[in-house]
Amino acid sequence: AQSVTQPDIHITVSEGASLELRCNYSYGATPYLFWYVQSPGQGLQLLLKYFSGDTLVQGIKGFEAEFKRSQSSFNLRKPSVHWSDAAEYFCAVGLNTGNQFYFGTGTSLTVIP
């Protein structure tokens, strides 16, 4: 069965510091991979996605993620975090059949001044 694991429930970083949020997936083939962000009171917003090709993908708000097939990982990174990045981040996997996402449990990011 497909699954997505976000091992960090909560992360706190200082503003200006770098950030890496971890995501591991379990699926027999290369899945479609996504990162969504949810700010308080807002919907889930797509940050970036990977379908194929270059394993380093760029997203909005200065985020990037790298697909590593050997590690079944799709970690999200940002070189310098801003206070407005405080939010809940969800990694998701999609299959090339059907129309559903499999989400992780989310990582809550706190940014301290």
Place this chain on the structure above:
Amino acid sequence: EPEVTQTPSHQVTQMGQEVILRCVPISNHLYFYWYRQILGQKVEFLVSFYNNEISEKSEIFDDQFSVERPDGSNFTLKIRSTKLEDSAMYFCASSDIQQIMNTEAFFGQGTRLTVV
């Protein structure tokens, strides 16, 4: 920027009561979805809907659940007789083409349902 809107943002209901969660998808989208997240757990797929019928559903989406597009703009999720374990955040989403993985699904801000 177009957005998916959900109402209400928070609903409290007594166990056994019926609830209807409402969603207004993006106007030119044709594919609609409901997901839910029980506190501390994963966001889980419930159902997808296209052309006035369910196209996929998960095992969570049992006979207590139903979806409807009553008019040209709303997309509703009805829970016929709520249970305590239905307490969760419910997300509506919509997309413009069927292959959701080839496009972007837009999610609403969620409705927090509390069953007491």
